[in-house]
Amino acid sequence: MGNTSSPYRSVPDMFASRVAESGEREAFTYPVPSSTGGSEKWETLTWNQTRDRVRDLALGLHSLGVTSQARCAIASSTRIEWVLADLAILCAGGASTTIYPTSTPPDCAYIVSDSGSMVAFAENDEQVAKLVDQRGAMPGLSKVITFEGAAGGDDDWVIGLEDLAALGAELHAEKPELFDELVASVKSEHLATLIYTSGTTGRPKGVRLDHANWLYEAEALKVMGDEMRAQGWEMLDADDVQYLWLPLAHSFGKVMQVTQLRLGFLTAIDGRVDKIVDNLALVRPTFMAAAPRIFEKVFNKVVMQAKEGGGAKYKIFKWAVGVGDKVARLKEDGKEPGGALAVQHKLADKLVFSKLRARFGGRLKFFVSGSAPLAPDIGRFFYGAGITILEGYGLTETSAGAFLNRPGDVRFGSVGLPLPGTEVRIAEDGEVLLRGGSIMRGYHNLSGATEAVLTEDGWFATGDIGVLENGRLRITDRKKELIKTASGKYVAPQSIESRFKSLCPYVGNLVVHGDRRPYCVALVTLDPEAIEVWAEANGLGALNYVGLTKEPKVRAMVQEAIDELNKDLPRHETVKDFTILPSELTVEQGEITPSLKMRRRAVEERYREQLDAMYKDSIQSL
Structure with missing residues (x-):
C-alpha cells in the first residue's frame, strides 16, 4: 500500500502547486447565459486565471477582516463562483461553512450563528433574502457577498462579488506579496470546512474537517489510482475531464474538488440537475460522480423510451438487458463472456448499449456513486452496457471517502475496499468502525456528541451495520434512525x-x-x-x-x-x-x-x- 502522506501543507498550498505546474492548462469550464438571449455558451478558466480570480477574492476577504480559521458561509447551488469563493476563503486562511440552497431561513441563521461565520456568500436574491430575514439572529455576520443578486442597501451589508474582487485587487496593488504570504501561513491542522449534517433532534451538527483531512483524501485517491494503473487499469490523470454537478455543500462534492487540485484534470461545472443528461453529451466527460438517484433517473428514462419505441423495440431492449446482466455477473467474478454469450453481447452492444454510451459522450472511463446505496440491478445494467459504476462509501464525518470499488474488481452490493491508509473493524454489535486520515476532528460546539462517536485512539463509530467479505465492506443496515434519501440527504x-x-x-x-x-x-x-x-x-x-x-x-x-x-x-x-x-x-x-x-x-x-x-x-x- 502506498504512502498517503501529502507533500503539501494545506489545500491552498496544493492549489498554488497546481497553478505552478499547470498554469496555462484549462482548469474549469462552465455555462454562461447569452447576453443576447440566445443559447448559453461555455467559458473556460486556465489555472493561472483561476489563481488571479481567487487571489483578488481572498485579498478582498482579508480586507474585510477574515483571518486564520475565521468562518465564511456559502449558500449557493453548484457553480463556478462557489469554487472560487471556497478557494478564496481557504487562501485567506479562513474556513468554509456550507449551506444548502434549499435550507430554510431559520436553518440558515442557525448554521451561520452556530459556526460563528463573519461573512456569507449568497447565490442570488433568494438566498440574500433568507439572510436579511434572519439578520437579527446573526449578529456576528458583518457582510453578505452575492454572486448575482442585487447588492447595495442603506448600510452596504450586501455587496457584489465584483465589489469584493475590486477590494482585493486594490490591496494586491499595494502589497503584491500578501497573497503568497497568506497561503504560506495556512497549516494542515487548521480548520478548513464546517459541514452541517442533520442530527437526531433535527438540529444540524457542524462537522469539523481540517486541511489534513482533505489532503489525505486527495493523496489516498492518487495512491489508489497509481496502484490500479500499475495493474493495467485506466485511471485518472491531468488529461481527464470531470463533470461536476454534485452539491458542493456536501462532502462528496468537496472530495471531487480536492482530487482535481491533486491531479490537475479539467472540471466542467454546472449544478443544474435537469441539465445532467444533456451536459453529458455536450461535455463528454471521462468521469463523473453522482448519487444513485441520478443513475435511477437515467435508467428510467432509457426504459421509458424503449417502451415508447413499440413492442418490437422494447422486446429487443429487454433481451439486451438480460444479456448484459449475465455478462455483468461474469465480470464481477473476474471472468469474460465466451461462446454464444459473447456473440449475443456483441449484438446487444450494437443494437442498444453503444447508443447509451454515446448519450454520455462516448469517453467515459467510469462513474463514481456515493452518498446512498446503489441498487445492484441498476449497477449491473450499466456494467453490462460497458459503463462501470464504482460505488463508494463514507460519511461527512469521514470527509466523504472511506471505501471504493476498484475498476476490474467491482462487486455490486458492496462498497469495495478501504482507501489506502483507512483502517476498518466491525464492532461486536456489527457497527462499522473506521480510523485514518479522513476522520473528522469533532463536532463544532458539541463535545459530548464527539465523544459519543470518536474514541481517544481515533476509532469513529459510523452508525452503520456492515460485514467484511474478503476485505470488501457491505453495509447491511442503519444503526441510527436517521433517514438517508437516495440523493444522499439526511432526514x-x-x-x-x-x-x-x-x-x-x-x-x-x-x-x-x-x-x-x-x-x-x-x-x-x-x-x-x-x-x-x-x-x-x-x-x-x-x-x-x-x-x-x-x-x-x-x-x-x-x-x-x-x-x-x-x-x-x-x-x-x-x-x-x-x-x-x-x-x-x-x-x-x-x-x-x-x-x-x-x-x-x-x-x-x-x-x-x-x-x-x-x-x-x-x-x-x-
Whole structure:
C-alpha cells in the first residue's frame, strides 16, 4: 500500500502547486447565459486565471477582516463562483461553512450563528433574502457577498462579488506579496470546512474537517489510482475531464474538488440537475460522480423510451438487458463472456448499449456513486452496457471517502475496499468502525456528541451495520434512525413527525419513510376519538374508523396539514405522498412498545406494500 502522506501543507498550498505546474492548462469550464438571449455558451478558466480570480477574492476577504480559521458561509447551488469563493476563503486562511440552497431561513441563521461565520456568500436574491430575514439572529455576520443578486442597501451589508474582487485587487496593488504570504501561513491542522449534517433532534451538527483531512483524501485517491494503473487499469490523470454537478455543500462534492487540485484534470461545472443528461453529451466527460438517484433517473428514462419505441423495440431492449446482466455477473467474478454469450453481447452492444454510451459522450472511463446505496440491478445494467459504476462509501464525518470499488474488481452490493491508509473493524454489535486520515476532528460546539462517536485512539463509530467479505465492506443496515434519501440527504423523521402532530390533532401517528428512497412519504393513522368528533362535525358520523380512512374528505383534511408541514421544511425533507392506514398501531402487532415508542422497522415491514405503491412511478420495472 502506498504512502498517503501529502507533500503539501494545506489545500491552498496544493492549489498554488497546481497553478505552478499547470498554469496555462484549462482548469474549469462552465455555462454562461447569452447576453443576447440566445443559447448559453461555455467559458473556460486556465489555472493561472483561476489563481488571479481567487487571489483578488481572498485579498478582498482579508480586507474585510477574515483571518486564520475565521468562518465564511456559502449558500449557493453548484457553480463556478462557489469554487472560487471556497478557494478564496481557504487562501485567506479562513474556513468554509456550507449551506444548502434549499435550507430554510431559520436553518440558515442557525448554521451561520452556530459556526460563528463573519461573512456569507449568497447565490442570488433568494438566498440574500433568507439572510436579511434572519439578520437579527446573526449578529456576528458583518457582510453578505452575492454572486448575482442585487447588492447595495442603506448600510452596504450586501455587496457584489465584483465589489469584493475590486477590494482585493486594490490591496494586491499595494502589497503584491500578501497573497503568497497568506497561503504560506495556512497549516494542515487548521480548520478548513464546517459541514452541517442533520442530527437526531433535527438540529444540524457542524462537522469539523481540517486541511489534513482533505489532503489525505486527495493523496489516498492518487495512491489508489497509481496502484490500479500499475495493474493495467485506466485511471485518472491531468488529461481527464470531470463533470461536476454534485452539491458542493456536501462532502462528496468537496472530495471531487480536492482530487482535481491533486491531479490537475479539467472540471466542467454546472449544478443544474435537469441539465445532467444533456451536459453529458455536450461535455463528454471521462468521469463523473453522482448519487444513485441520478443513475435511477437515467435508467428510467432509457426504459421509458424503449417502451415508447413499440413492442418490437422494447422486446429487443429487454433481451439486451438480460444479456448484459449475465455478462455483468461474469465480470464481477473476474471472468469474460465466451461462446454464444459473447456473440449475443456483441449484438446487444450494437443494437442498444453503444447508443447509451454515446448519450454520455462516448469517453467515459467510469462513474463514481456515493452518498446512498446503489441498487445492484441498476449497477449491473450499466456494467453490462460497458459503463462501470464504482460505488463508494463514507460519511461527512469521514470527509466523504472511506471505501471504493476498484475498476476490474467491482462487486455490486458492496462498497469495495478501504482507501489506502483507512483502517476498518466491525464492532461486536456489527457497527462499522473506521480510523485514518479522513476522520473528522469533532463536532463544532458539541463535545459530548464527539465523544459519543470518536474514541481517544481515533476509532469513529459510523452508525452503520456492515460485514467484511474478503476485505470488501457491505453495509447491511442503519444503526441510527436517521433517514438517508437516495440523493444522499439526511432526514430526521422524529422531528418532522412530532411537528406534524401539533398541526393535525386528528392523527394518531405519522410515520415518515424515505431511507434509500428518492423522496419522503408517510404512513398515517387516525386518532379514534378525535376523528370521531371531526366526523360528526363534518356530516360523516355514520362512518366507522375504517370507513373514515377511505373518505376523500378525511384525506383532504390530512393533506391540508401535510401542506402546512411542508411549508417549513427543506425540499428533501418534505412529505410527497401519504397513505392512511386502516387501523391504529398497536402493541399487540409489535408496532409500538409498551411504553408507546414506535418500532419504525416493524411498521415499515408490515406496510411494505403500501410504501412501495407510493414509489410506483419512481423506478420503472421492465
